Amino acid sequence: MATDVHGPVSPQAATSSPVTTQAVRVEGLTRSFDGRPVIDKLQLDVRQGEFVALLGRSGCGKSTLLRILAGLDRDIEGTVLVPRRKAVAFQAPRLMPWKKVWRNVLLGLPGKPERAVAEKALAEVGLGDHADAWPKTLSGGEAQRASLARALVREPDLLLLDEPFGALDALTRIKAQRLVGELWQRRGCAVLLVTHYVEEAVLLADRVLVMDDGVIAHEQRIDLDRPRDITDPRFAELRAGLLERLGVDTAAEAA
Amino acid sequence: MSISHAPPDPSGVDISPISTSKDDTSERSPLDLVPLVPTSTRRTRVPRWLRRTTGPLALLALWQLLSSTGVLTSDVLASPGRIARVGWDLIDSGSLASAMTTSLQRVAIGLLLGTVIGTGLALVSGLFRVGEDLVDAPVQMLRTVPFVGLIPLFIIWFGIGEAPKVAIITLGVTFPLYLNVYAGIRGVDSQLIEAGESLGLSRWGLVRHVVLPGALPNAMTGLRYSLGIAWLALVFAEQINADAGIGFLMVQARDFLQTDVIVVCLIVYAFLGLLADFVVRTLERLLLQWRPTFTGR
Numbered sequence: 185m186a187t188d189v190h191g192p193v194s195p196q197a198a199t200s201s202p203v204t205t206q207a208v209r210v211e212g213l214t215r216s217f218d219g220r221p222v223i224d225k226l227q228l229d230v231r232q233g234e235f236v237a238l239l240g241r242s243g244c245g246k247s248t249l250l251r252i253l254a255g256l257d258r259d260i261e262g263t264v265l266v267p268r269r270k271a272v273a274f275q276a277p278r279l280m281p282w283k284k285v286w287r288n289v290l291l292g293l294p295g296k297p298e299r300a301v302a303e304k305a306l307a308e309v310g311l312g313d314h315a316d317a318w319p320k321t322l323s324g325g326e327a328q329r330a331s332l333a334r335a336l337v338r339e340p341d342l343l344l345l346d347e348p349f350g351a352l353d354a355l356t357r358i359k360a361q362r363l364v365g366e367l368w369q370r371r372g373c374a375v376l377l378v379t380h381y382v383e384e385a386v387l388l389a390d391r392v393l394v395m396d397d398g399v400i401a402h403e404q405r406i407d408l409d410r411p412r413d414i415t416d417p418r419f420a421e422l423r424a425g426l427l428e429r430l431g432v433d434t435a436a437e438a439a
Numbered sequence: 440m441s442i443s444h445a446p447p448d449p450s451g452v453d454i455s456p457i458s459t460s461k462d463d464t465s466e467r468s469p470l471d472l473v474p475l476v477p478t479s480t481r482r483t484r485v486p487r488w489l490r491r492t493t494g495p496l497a498l499l500a501l502w503q504l505l506s507s508t509g510v511l512t513s514d515v516l517a518s519p520g521r522i523a524r525v526g527w528d529l530i531d532s533g534s535l536a537s538a539m540t541t542s543l544q545r546v547a548i549g550l551l552l553g554t555v556i557g558t559g560l561a562l563v564s565g566l567f568r569v570g571e572d573l574v575d576a577p578v579q580m581l582r583t584v585p586f587v588g589l590i591p592l593f594i595i596w597f598g599i600g601e602a603p604k605v606a607i608i609t610l611g612v613t614f615p616l617y618l619n620v621y622a623g624i625r626g627v628d629s630q631l632i633e634a635g636e637s638l639g640l641s642r643w644g645l646v647r648h649v650v651l652p653g654a655l656p657n658a659m660t661g662l663r664y665s666l667g668i669a670w671l672a673l674v675f676a677e678q679i680n681a682d683a684g685i686g687f688l689m690v691q692a693r694d695f696l697q698t699d700v701i702v703v704c705l706i707v708y709a710f711l712g713l714l715a716d717f718v719v720r721t722l723e724r725l726l727l728q729w730r731p732t733f734t735g736r
Contacts, residue, residue, distance in 0.1 A: 254637050271637075278634035282652040282729045291648060292638030320731040334638070 206265075207232045207342050207374035208253060213262035215248055222248050224398035225262070232341070235368055235375045237385035239430060240395035246378045249395070250346050253376065267374075270342040271335035275350045277327035279319040279334075286315040289334045305337035306330070309363060325356035329363065336367065343368075345377045349384065361387060365411070382426045386419060387412050394429050402429045517699035525699040526706070534688070539707065541684040542677065545601065546669050546711075549608025553665060556609065557616030558658070565624030565654070566646060578617055586610040587675050594679065604676035611672035615664035623657025624650055656730065659723050666715040670708060 208230035215223040222245040230236050240246040251257040252264060254272045279288045289302040303315050309329040319327060328348060335343060345364070349357040365388050368375050379385055385392045386406055394402035404426060408418060499519055505511040506518030513521065529535040560578060563570035586607060593603035627650050635649040677686020685704050692700035 256633055256637055272634075274630070274634065276630065278630055280631060280635075280649060280652070281731065282655070283648070292635065292640045292644065294639075318729050320729065338638075 205232050206230060207267055208376070209265040211263040213252070213260060213264060215252060215257065215260050221398055226399050228400060230374050230376060232374055233372045235388055235390045237377045237379060237389035237392045238395055239379065239382060239385050239392060239426065241430065242380065244395045245398050246395045247346055250344050250376065250378050254344050267341035269338060269340050270344060271338045271340035272344045272346065273331045273335045273348045275347040277331035279327060279330055281319050285317050285319060285330050288319065288330065289337050293337065301337060305333040308336065308367065309333045325352055325360060328352060328360060336371065340373050343373050343375045345375065347379055364388065382423050383414060386422050386426065387414065392426060394426065514696050514698060517702060522699045522702050526703040529703060535707065538683065538685045538688050542673060545604050545684065546608060546673050549605045549672070550612055550665065550669050552605065552609040553612025554616060557613040558620050561617045561620035561624065565621045582614045586672065590675065590679060599680040607676045608669050608672040611668040612665040615668060616661040619657045619661025619664070620654060623654030626657065627653035656727055659719065659727065663719050666719060670712050674708065
């Protein structure tokens with residue numbers, strides 16, 4: 185599998201990478217803003233096809249980490265190995281308002297892809313009949329799904345989601361979460377989901393990471409069967425445990 | 440009108456201090472309800488276009504009245520009727536058409552050159568940091584020189600033919616376009632640029648698919664300003680040593696005190712300005728239909 189190397193690679197990492205089954209490999213990653221490290225010697229491994237959720241208080245560096253993995257931030261030290269084919273969906277859909285939805289989906293694809301390619305991806309997220317729409321006519325949820333189609337059409341080995349449901353209303357968010365879960369199971373790509381909804385993380389992920397002080401402070405494997413039931417007592421238990429890790433007193437929250 | 444609380448019953452039952460106030464809440468005095476009349480039925484409707492045209496028509500009638508009673512003599516200002524007649528004669532003889540062609544040609548060439556230079560410079564300084572350092576400072580400096588003031592210099596440089604006239608228009612057009620296109624390029628949402636990068640767009644791809652379309656609304660504003668200035672520059676340019684064009688007609692008319700011809704020429708200028716505005720608006724409608732703020736159709 186093709187890997188794209190950002191930053192200096194230590195010899196050991198270079199020799200071990202060809203046999204790896206990992207989609208992401210991060211070692212000793214440091215990113216500082218004005219001398220203050222936001223990410224401090226961070227270790228992270230994501231297996232191929234694994235769904236990882238990254239939780240953390242705002243300002244803990246989780247979005248910075250995602251931007252680094254997306255290749256948008258290269259002022260880094262340490263080893264970062266990511267697949268060549270990766271895609272990002274941001275919190276805001278970031279569709280180009282001057283391109284119709286289907287052109288937005290195909291934007292940046294190499295070669296001259298046919299419109300049918302875009303239509304297929306749009307149909308996959310349930311927007312098949314909106315290919316010819318201007319982005320301004322889409323609702324928030326539709327725009328976010330279009331952004332997801334734009335990410336999926338790249339057939340990524342790693343899908344990076346930066347709080348993609350953050351701006352959606354509660355009902356639309358539930359639908360969007362379900363959609364992401366389905367797409368992931370169908371595509372089998374590795375997913376890194378940055379979120380601050382603990383419930384969302386437990387609902388979707390194989391593994392939940394809690395980031396604090398620039399490192400992965402806690403790791404929680406989620407072994408519940410899919411599709412997951414949020415009323416399951418084990419679900420509630422995992423959720424409570426993670427909330428506690430994030431410094432939220434669950435008893436106080438329940439009151 | 441809003442509905443306020445109805446005043447308490449004037450017969451004044453409630454004066455006794457303690458007893459009745461609680462009973463009052465169960466049986467209230469009937470409210471005085473006021474009907475809300477829909478606005479459409481309230482006034483007699485004169486169509487808006489009729490109301491809007493009444494003012495100008497009245498002014499025209501007053502003008503005609505003053506002229507025909509001799510208060511306004513024709514060497515101060517010719518009467519509307521006479522202006523219409525002279526206008527028709529000028530059209531009929533073909534002299535207006537040929538003058539318009541000459542003037543339009545000057546504006547077109549000046550506008551084309553100014554657009555190319557203004558947009559070109561804006562691209563250089565908008566897209567490259569080196570370009571900004573080299574281009575922006577001198578352009579901002581030159582911008583402060585009133586371009587009409589350069590007419591004497593242009594006559595010395597380019598003589599009295601078409602060249603100085605086109606040069607004045609070019610100069611007038613260049614700066615508003617430069618400023619707006621430059622601001623447009625620098626104002627493109629950095630989030631969209633980042634999204635473009637994450638989609639794997641090359642540098643040129645980013646310029647083509649993100650930066651330039653994003654700068655387009657500003658560029659159209661610049662074009663509108665430029666067109667306005669182009670007509671202004673045309674008027675100035677044609678007052679100097681012109682031997683053809685609308686300005687030439689006006690200068691000639693001035694020498695013979697033909698106020699009617701002068702007014703016809705002014706009307707033609709106004710008409711051309713309107714036409715230019717219409718062209719830009721059509722362009723905007725075609726090119727900017729994606730804009731969320733766009734309300735026209």
